[in-house]
Amino acid sequence: MPYNLEKLEELSGGDRDFIVSVVSVFVEETPSDLQDLEQAVKAGNYDAVYKQAHKIKPNVDLLGMEGTKSLILQMEGQAKMNDGLPAIEEMYTLIAGQVREVITELKTDFSL
Structure with a gap:
């Protein structure tokens, strides 16, 4: 499994609705x-690359995607x-592939 919900479960106190909500938003x-x-x-826009990577990082971290977080x-x-x-x-190619794989798995695992 390329994701791990331990951090999210800890943060939510095991609240399944909260977990499903976070996963759905992701x-x-x-x-x-x-x-x-x-x-x-x-575009080779380093500033925009930094900002977008920084924006994605917390969500990847919350879903326990350690390899992806490291790349980011x-x-x-x-x-x-x-x-x-x-x-x-x-x-970017590696990150995008990993994130898309997790999205596919989450859709299946959470029936989204």
């Missing part, structure tokens, strides 16, 4: 955030230094 809003990140990467942290660092666009492009 499934609904993250594709748009990914699209914005992709546009920033394609690396992306933020590269973007902050205004350097490494080829590496940022590679990171």
Whole structure:
């Protein structure tokens, strides 16, 4: 399983409705955030890459996506230094693939 709900369960105190709500928002809003990140990467806009990566990071963290979070942290660092666009492009590809996989699994697991 590429996600882990331990942090979310701890935060919610086991409130299933809250967990479903957070998961639903992630499934609904993250594709748009990914699209914005992709546009920033394609434009080579380091500031926008940083901001979009930073926006996605808390949700990825909340869903226990540690590998994805690590990639996002690396992306933020590269973007902050205004350097490494080829590496940022590679990171984006990995991040997008992982997030899309989790969205697919969440839709199945939560019948969304």
